Amino acid sequence: MTVEASVTIPGETFSRVALTESAVELLDKLWLLHGPLMFHQSGGCCDGSSPMCYPAGEFITAEADVLLGVLDISSDTPGTDADSRPIEFWMSREQFEYWRHTHLTVDVVPGRGSGFSVEAPEGKRFLIRSRLMG
Template identity: 85%
Template sequence: MTVEASVTIPGETTSRVALTTSAVELLDTLWLIHGPLMFHQSGGCCDGSSPMCYPAGEFITAEADVLLGVLDITAGAEGREGAATAGNDDDGPRLIEFWMSREQFEYWRHTHLTIDVVPGRGSGFSVEAPEGKRFLIRSRLMG
């Protein structure tokens, strides 16, 4: 099962980004810790590149970035015990923007990206680093 992102690029009708079930589960946990989240993908020319996950707004996007989609993980939190935590209002939708640098998008414009999770340490300041897991991009050509 995957969660497909909404279409955000004008003129397009197909989602460019999806989450695996494992990614949704990890994002649900990270949301409880950090609140709203976002992804940014820069650099990396091949399958297996790691997107960075930040608290929403912590990474400033600009004209040099493209919003590839908005992922809704709200369903992953429904019925979860302990979903509301101190300082984290959990009543609203859980929407996660996925951004990519415009330069990187030029290389990957013909691909659909699926965000998955594998064992290992997340890179840099990505919020999954302490969890012993890391996000990973799996790509396929768009048809």
């Protein structure tokens, strides 16, 4: 099961970003701890090439960023609010120029990522899996 992002780039009709079931489960837990969340993919080396997850609004986006999609992780977990839980996925415009022909899937793997991303204390890190779009 994957969650596909809504289409946010004018003129496009396809989703550019998805979440694996493992990513949704971790994001649900992180939402309960931190409130609304967002992703930013900046590019670069090391952890700069991993998607970074922040409390919504903590990372300031601007003209240098592209909103690739909005993912909804509405929860059906007992005892949680089943309302919409939107997570924006942003990418630096410069990185988008390199990745514009790919579909991105956010997954989770064991290990510690960057100390700035909210999943770091969980002993897991988000990872991008990409495929070329036809």
